[in-house]
Amino acid sequence: MTSQSIPNKILKWYDNNKRTLPWRKKVSKSQKEYFTLVSEFMLQQTQVKTVIPYFENFTSKIPDLKSLSRVRDVKLMKCWEGLGYYSRARNLKKSAKLIISKFKGKLPSNEEGLKSLPGVGDYTSKAIMAIAFNNKIIPIDGNVERVLKRVFYLKKEKEISKENLHKKKSFFGETNRASDYAQAVMEIGALLCKPTKPNCDQCPISRYCKSYKKNDFEIVKINKFNKQKFFEANIFQNKRKNYYLLKNRKFNFLKGMPIFPMNEIPRVKFKNHIGKRINIKMSNMDMRIAITMKNNLPLNRNGFFVDVKDLSNLTLPSFTKKILNTIR
């Protein structure tokens, strides 16, 4: 293989097969930077097809960095409602303010500047540098990781370590179309090298792929220990059937968002619970929640009642909505 053959093959496939995504629209340079920033924040923890309508609504209501830096929190949260992981929205606004005040309104183009923005970590900074600023970087998201594991048939723990994946990335080589190329490699993972049933017949790099040759596409993952925790959600309704909610100070996620009063319980209490039980998967734990209808308000009354018909005007996290849907 020549050093150019892989980028050329991948880019040719990408040009003919890429998805039309709203953040890939041809726009001005500053608008592309804004679109990349917003889409990369939204794509942290959320799939492309879920993000599309949120991105379109968000950028039509908050069209640029300046308006994002000045947007009222109520409007910001309304635009993010349902997307989850609300700290992303708060960090996005904080980042916009910092870009205006510290970087003269221009999104920084280097790793140090980008990582100084709240909510921008290693992956997001690399993705922005590649996509918005055409740096020759292939950020490793879940899709790229899968492609690498399959091309090189990586199965052992040492082989699938982050360090080794970064080394193996040199397989992709580089090209001057760096922005397209980073997206093209991710697109192969998303459209062809799917977790189950990869579409190898269409794949531009199948001739280099060991998994294809061995006809074994199983992916080995590093076992992340996801803690299981048990909670009781306490539902209080007054005579008018209004629900009692609290501003969340209990969990590190959903800070300040309305939740039902919750307390941690032992596994055995959850198992013996007679009422409804639900599971909610958070990034850091598996929550098992026993739902209890209560007659008395908690002693520590720092919450508020919400009329059922006003619930739709409140920005409720999916977490609270799931509990509400279960009891209604």
Ligand code: SF4
């Ligand atoms: S040939 Fe198949 S398994 Fe290999 S990278 Fe392409 S889609 Fe994935």
